Amino acid sequence: MGSCKKSRMKEAACRRFLSVVVVTVGGVLLLIFLLRAKSTVELAKEPAFDVNRMEGNASDFSARVRSGLNLPVQNELSLELERRNQLPPRNQDLFPSLAAGHVIIVLYVHNRPQYLQMVVESLSQVVGIGETMLIVSHDGYFQEMNKIIEGIRFCQVKQIFAPYSPHIFSNRFPGVSLNDCRDKDDAATNKCDGNPDQYGNHRSLKIVSLKHHWWWMMNTVWDGLAETHGHSGHILFIEEDHFIFPNAYRNLQALVKLKLKKCPSCYAANLAPSDVNSRGEGWASLIAERMGNVGYSFNRTVWRKIHRKAKEFCYFDEYNWDITMWATVYPSFGAPVYTLRGPKTSAVHFGKCGLHQGQAANKTCINNGVVKVALDEGDKVMNIDSNWDVRIFKHQPGYKAGFKGWGGWGDDRDRQLCLDFSQMYRSKEAASF
Template identity: 70%
Template structure:
């Protein structure tokens, strides 16, 4: 009996120890699961670059300039639904939204709108017109569009809306090559000693604000996972452009996995294309370019590179610092004949209101042949990759115009202003 009692005691003690060990193991396992779940939750509920904001050395909370009555009213207009829903109640399956960004060249806008009206398939999609500033004549042209759904958005922090304060011209701002200490003025010069020009910096501000709004801010597109096509007010669009970009977006994954985008025109704006029976992969051009949300996330991760590079042109900034940071060549797929053409003789914010205004029609010198009216890309064509092209090499520091800390911070504020990256948007990401 004594032996039996001792065995029972040992047996009970063993079971207690075993139970304790099992409970401990279960607790550890549960903790691991919770940590993984929390990690996954953080991943899908935040934008990928939010985890990097502390290391970026910028504010996580945005501090936008005080708005004017006009900018507030325009921002409210950004929430209005698209027009022409009574005519085009539904968008086409696998449609590619088109974003047209404009400033104040009504002569040019007339040309691009007329060309868009003749594009096959245009009624199936949504046209978003992004305005840098508010100009009545430009607004009237857009309000007159009746060939598709149209949504207008206005950059509320455009320098063109602020006449006496940043981001416009402030009375206390330094000008040209002013010495801040001597003049007792505000501002940081660029690498060449020049202080900011609101008219110039608005180019880059508008593009970055627009991208963040279209991809992450607008309810019409923030759940769109496919490609979005971007064009400017001085781009003539051929009748086959929409069908061609749809086909290129489909072919990109299959025939050019190293391609980040699809283009309607060569990167050389003066080229009409090679005219050969091949698809062309080359560096991304800025005339009629389209990419998807996966590529946007890669770009968004490079916000600091974009916002802190001393270069006022958005496209040169992308070519010189953002794309190279991806670690591999950034190719774009296109046809061998252009489906869009750059016809402007002046830059985006030049011409209007000046003595030598840019008022050329532009369409006169662009001939549309029969081959340009329908899809002219063969899915069976091979891809010719142009590997060595002229561009901005390592060490290029930019042309300047973007040295003021306020512009860099505003640019980063645009990066933070929308945080729409939940499990639904994560599920739709694809190459």
């Protein structure tokens, strides 16, 4: 009797064991199937550079970006900034989703905290700002600038930091090394490094960083971020010394829609006239004119046209990104490059000092330490009429094809770094130049 009980117990134990084995094996097989299915879907969606799988530390990410390129060896700060660039947007608990048809806003900044505080305050009053995402692109890392952005609570915010900014390399390129040529040094005589610009001047860190940051930012925003991957709509670009009116976002949404019908040949939509001193004409009509550099927006199709002109952009001896675009990139499109705007401005340029002035406690760049922009009731609500016709401004003054540039961009190292930025998120096979 005892032996029979033992036999039945062994059989029961065996059956339980087999059941556990079957369930375990079945679970493993199901998990493998699901993972393979997920991988197949992700592979089908995968772009030339996989912005959706940026797991790992900053050095791993950097190695993938640097593959096949001649980007400078990064220091610890550069790697840390690259890691921060992969962090998700903040304030998603306050704004869990973005509105359909939203226009992403990119604010690119340098190191003028007084100015930045003003533009952030103006953005906080913009109608509809909570519907979209604000991407802030920093030229390097400055603690006070970072602190201001971290205080934003009125929309989703993502920060990106230029990891190859000359400002974060203290003793070698893209910063300045001890053996770099200075001013009008003769490289052969002084046995120093560098190529002079067309006027005989060697590179200046503060000057070259302007063009580097803009081009790095454009390539990163359009091709290197999971948050913008697949975004086919317009992206608005503003700077830290642009005061944005409360009606700016609603006006821009209206202009983007009207552009398709009223001005299909227009490349962009602008918040402000190309003449930064103008507040607009006040007419009952839309304006098509040369693209301005205050509050300009365009879509991915236009970006692809610009990206195909990387060589023209990177080799033109001009340190200003906007003059480079006006003098060499836009003319190469073969037809006038117009932008559509309203008859009244929705943004103004308030800066009185250059990009690398107005820092710390110095209040001389802002009258009495504040910006005073007079707003009327029409500046607070959308004031674009869909029934207006379009008036085209032709033969406007300004930089055009044939202008040889102000220089400041003659060093071969800067030109190559610029070209490398163009390929950061693209395979060699997909490179268009």
